[in-house]
Amino acid sequence: MKYRWILLLCTAVTALSACNVGADKKNKEQLPDSIKIVSLNGTVSEIVAGLGMEKNIVGTDITSNYPESLKSKPKIGHNRRINAEGVLSLQPNIVVGIAKEVSPQLAAQFRSSGIRLILFNQDFTVQGTKDLIRAVGDSLKHTVKVDSLTKVFETELATAQKSINNPKKPxxxxxxxxxxxxxxxxxxxxxxxxxxxxxxxxxxxxxxxxxxxxxxxxxxxxxxxxxxxxxxxxxxxxxxxxxxxxxxxxxxxxxxxxxxxxxxxxxxxxxxxxxxxxxxxxxxxxx
Known part of the structure; x- marks a missing residue:
């Protein structure tokens, strides 16, 4: 009986270890390098590029102008007036944007064509920006640079606010x-x-x-x-x-x-x- 319990315990530990390995693999899973992304929003485009995925961007809206190299990407209209046919012609695997800017009809067009549509909520606050950086990184399974991009963001903002000395508040x-x-x-x-x-x-x-x-x-x-x-x-x-x-x-x-x-x-x-x-x-x- 004693040896039977030892055997059962070893089996359980082995199974648990296997689950953890599977979870680790899932957490580290990344999209293929060949993935093609169209971004419908300038802020989202900047974050995708900042995460090291600019090479995967095959098209953007006209507000996507930073970094400078994004200006040469094919444009598919303003973020609130997107040309669906233009997006589809680029044959993306993923389309990313801001939820309130994409109409239900446009979203339905993308999804019916088999494209994965990922829409984010944007809160115009400091914390909202950090949350958006994290959400984009998580959704694109590209979290390697999330922490460093967030750290640079926090450092630049803290430096900016420390330098402000304007008691008159114009x-x-x-x-x-x-x-x-x-x-x-x-x-x-x-x-x-x-x-x-x-x-x-x-x-x-x-x-x-x-x-x-x-x-x-x-x-x-x-x-x-x-x-x-x-x-x-x-x-x-x-x-x-x-x-x-x-x-x-x-x-x-x-x-x-x-x-x-x-x-x-x-x-x-x-x-x-x-x-x-x-x-x-x-x-x-x-x-």
């Missing part, structure tokens, strides 16, 4: 412009507002959420110290002189002092691995 008004015919101001709860706050400023608009058309009354009431635009947004208005010609601008502190600053739109709003760089750049411009 009021910053963000204007989304596509010529004078399309001008919106950013209210509360936008990604831009969160970057402004991380950079040591405050949002000049507190009366409403998201975006509303710009009016001279709202400009004068907000009276921002600084007006922030995308680089191409200011260009669409004809530069600083064109912005000054917009009714109400010259009556604000920003207009009187010509405190107009611009940033690359994708860097400012992406909440990706370069968030620390975005905070550093904006903090330097609004101080």
């Amino acid at each position: 009021k910053v008004l963000f204007i989304y412009a596509r010529g004078t015919g399309t001008m919106m101001v950013g209210g509360t709860g936008t990604p831009v507002e969160k970057v402004i706050e991380l950079a040591g400023g405050t949002n000049a608009i507190t009366e409403f959420a998201e975006y509303k058309p710009l009016t001279s009354e709202s400009l004068v009431k907000a009276n921002p110290d600084v007006i922030l635009l995308f680089e191409d947004g200011l260009e669409s208005l004809g530069g600083a002189d064109g912005l000054l010609g917009v009714q109400g601008i010259s009556q604000t502190n920003a207009g009187k002092n010509k405190r107009f600053v611009t940033m690359n739109g994708e860097l400012l709003t992406s909440f990706g691995p370069r968030l620390g760089q975005a905070v550093t750049e904006l903090a330097g411009k609004i101080k």
Whole structure:
């Protein structure tokens, strides 16, 4: 009887060891090197590239411009207006994107064609960015560089925030412009507002959420110290002189002092691995 129990114990230990080996193999499993990925979002594309899988990207949306080499990848439309046929023509194995940007109809097209569709939720916070990096790495079974990419992200952001010394907390008004015919101001709860706050400023608009058309009354009431635009947004208005010609601008502190600053739109709003760089750049411009 004693020897029988010893035999049973040895058998159990052997079985448990075999299970652990199987689990280890599963955890270390990676996608084939030949896998082809299409990314429908610039932030996701940047993370995929940062994880060492840029060679697997065969197509992207038009917001995928970092790293610079992604600009040469075939483009399949804007992340909210994706050309399904263009994606399918690239014969990807996997399509990745942000859940709220992909319509149910588009998702159904991809899945019915046999393509694996992986959609992520994006929370525009520091923790949300770290969670997104982890989620992309886990979903693509490419976790080797997740920790190092997250560490660089944390270090850059911490360095940026340590360097901010702006007790005045200037009021910053963000204007989304596509010529004078399309001008919106950013209210509360936008990604831009969160970057402004991380950079040591405050949002000049507190009366409403998201975006509303710009009016001279709202400009004068907000009276921002600084007006922030995308680089191409200011260009669409004809530069600083064109912005000054917009009714109400010259009556604000920003207009009187010509405190107009611009940033690359994708860097400012992406909440990706370069968030620390975005905070550093904006903090330097609004101080």
